[in-house]
Amino acid sequence: MNATTTESDLRVTPEAPVPPSPDSVLEHGRYFTSLPREYYLDEERFKSEVDRVWCEQWVYAGHVSQIPRPGDYFILNMQDESLIITRSSATEINAFHNVCRHRGLRLCQESKGHFGPRIVCPYHTWSYGRDGTLHKATRMTDGEFFDYADWGLAKAHVSVWQGFIFVSMAEKAPAPVSSMIDAKTNADMEMIEPLRMKVAVEKIYEADANWKLLLENGVECYHCPSVHPEFCVSLDASAMADYYAEDYLPNLVQGLIIPVKGELESLSMDGRYLSKKLLGKFGEGTPIPYAFGTGFMTQPGYAWGGFHPDYGMVASTLPVSAGRSIMICQWFVHEDAVEGVDYDVEEMIKIWDITNHQDLAIQERQQLGVSGRRYVPGPNSPSQEPGIHSALRKYLEMMGEPY
Structure with a gap:
């Protein structure tokens, strides 16, 4: 030394x-x-993953047996997003964002249920058809201040394969699930x-x-x-x-x-x-x-x-x-x-x-x-x-x- x-x-x-x-x-x-390590810990990365992965791909939501009648629905919650999965008619299944187009109230709190002829917001009673179209904005006539046709419920994409329901919140829908199987x-x-x-x-x-x-x-x-x-x-x-x-x-x-x-x-x-x-x-x-x-x-x-x-x-x-x-x-x-x-x-x-x-x-x-x-x-x-x-x-x- x-x-x-x-x-x-x-x-x-x-x-x-x-x-x-x-x-x-x-x-x-x-x-x-x-x-x-940081890929499993970082909250900012997590937020980006929700946007770029989870909201873009097909996400499994449920099965058609959960909504057998027109008007039946169940809710899919994913991070900050909430979707209403509903049978709008005997042949049509939709996924609507669980948000009133007026001032943003979540329309449904229960995890599942049944709509009557209208989906009604409990805040100011704006009402929508089962297909998501705006039917009535309380005390505002269609065309007076805005056109009802522009303010229907926001939709997510839906792909049903073999009775299994998949949803995507992407701007452009991925290819149908059936085409991938x-x-x-x-x-x-x-x-x-x-x-x-x-x-x-x-x-x-x-x-x-x-x-x-x-x-x-x-x-x-x-x-x-x-x-x-x-x-x-x-x-x-x-x-x-x-x-x-x-x-x-x-x-x-x-x-x-x-x-x-x-x-x-x-x-x-x-x-x-x-x-x-x-x-x-x-x-x-x-x-x-x-x-x-x-x-x-x-x-x-x-x-x-x-x-x-x-x-x-x-x-x-x-x-x-x-x-x-x-x-x-x-x-x-x-x-x-x-x-x-x-x-x-x-x-x-x-x-x-x-x-x-x-x-x-x-x-x-x-x-x-x-x-x-x-x-x-x-x-x-x-x-x-x-x-x-x-x-x-x-x-x-x-x-x-x-x-």
């Missing part, structure tokens, strides 16, 4: 994490990663006749985690054996990994299969049917193909639906803030299935309920870890996590960022 060197000079200082290259947040030579998924979904299903039960989960963590977790099954032992009793986890590696497409909407082990009947705690009343043509005696399963998925804003011969489940994640999300799950059965006779609600939801709680607990722990100052995303598996790569590239594309 020379005269100018001190003991403190010889101490090893831990190296700071190396941030990703500024021109590529995913690609790092021989490997790819998830996103940098492959022929095999269409054929398989027609086998179970979704228009003859109903929602047996709906459950809402809350998570202190960024919505992209829910997305990333959902498009890989690398974690399934270690996190979901109950799920893996009937799930074919290796086929799930193969699906994301071989069949996954970075589309806003696409087909999805959540595969069941071939020797079993359905995705359940013991692999047996959860409803005695089988779906669609299977309930009429049509032979069930080996390991049958079908469904759909949206991304980057993430929803997925998995259907088997006896029931299905659709889960839709929605953003609340940079560090908070909700997930709305709906379980579907045949429209003629009778609770307590053909199916038991608690048994039906059990496998997904356990799995959802396990996943969201993991995402909350992950949010805590990602929030740490030392976090830098590590290498992802090209064989087990390729879905993350595709989903995040689509996210960056919509955000206008290089990948």
Whole structure:
């Protein structure tokens, strides 16, 4: 040790994490990663995501069975936006912004209900037709100060595919959902006749985690054996990994299969049917193909639906803030299935309920870890996590960022 060197000079200082290259947040030579820390924490980025991702893409809203009669409606709330999903007529479904065109009052407070011949604002009794046209501005005659035709309810875009309702708040509608779904998924979904299903039960989960963590977790099954032992009793986890590696497409909407082990009947705690009343043509005696399963998925804003011969489940994640999300799950059965006779609600939801709680607990722990100052995303598996790569590239594309 020379005269100018001190003991403190010889101490090893831990190296700071190396941030990703500024021109590529995913690609790092021989490997790819998830996103940098600030992508899961920054509230300004979150607001931009709502505008550029969530309001632009197709978002799963619900099923036509929820609004069987003209005038029926339900509400979809997403961050600061609220949409009224309503059956305006026997053949038309609309999505209106839940805002009176007079002074901005939210028209509907209840989560679901039925309109009479008019949608009436309770503030100053402006009234609208079921098709959203302004019928009466109280004590202001049409054409006296303004034209009623210019002040109907603001609409969002609607695309109904196989009875499932998707909405988009984009200025220009994305391509119809039906145009994005492959022929095999269409054929398989027609086998179970979704228009003859109903929602047996709906459950809402809350998570202190960024919505992209829910997305990333959902498009890989690398974690399934270690996190979901109950799920893996009937799930074919290796086929799930193969699906994301071989069949996954970075589309806003696409087909999805959540595969069941071939020797079993359905995705359940013991692999047996959860409803005695089988779906669609299977309930009429049509032979069930080996390991049958079908469904759909949206991304980057993430929803997925998995259907088997006896029931299905659709889960839709929605953003609340940079560090908070909700997930709305709906379980579907045949429209003629009778609770307590053909199916038991608690048994039906059990496998997904356990799995959802396990996943969201993991995402909350992950949010805590990602929030740490030392976090830098590590290498992802090209064989087990390729879905993350595709989903995040689509996210960056919509955000206008290089990948």
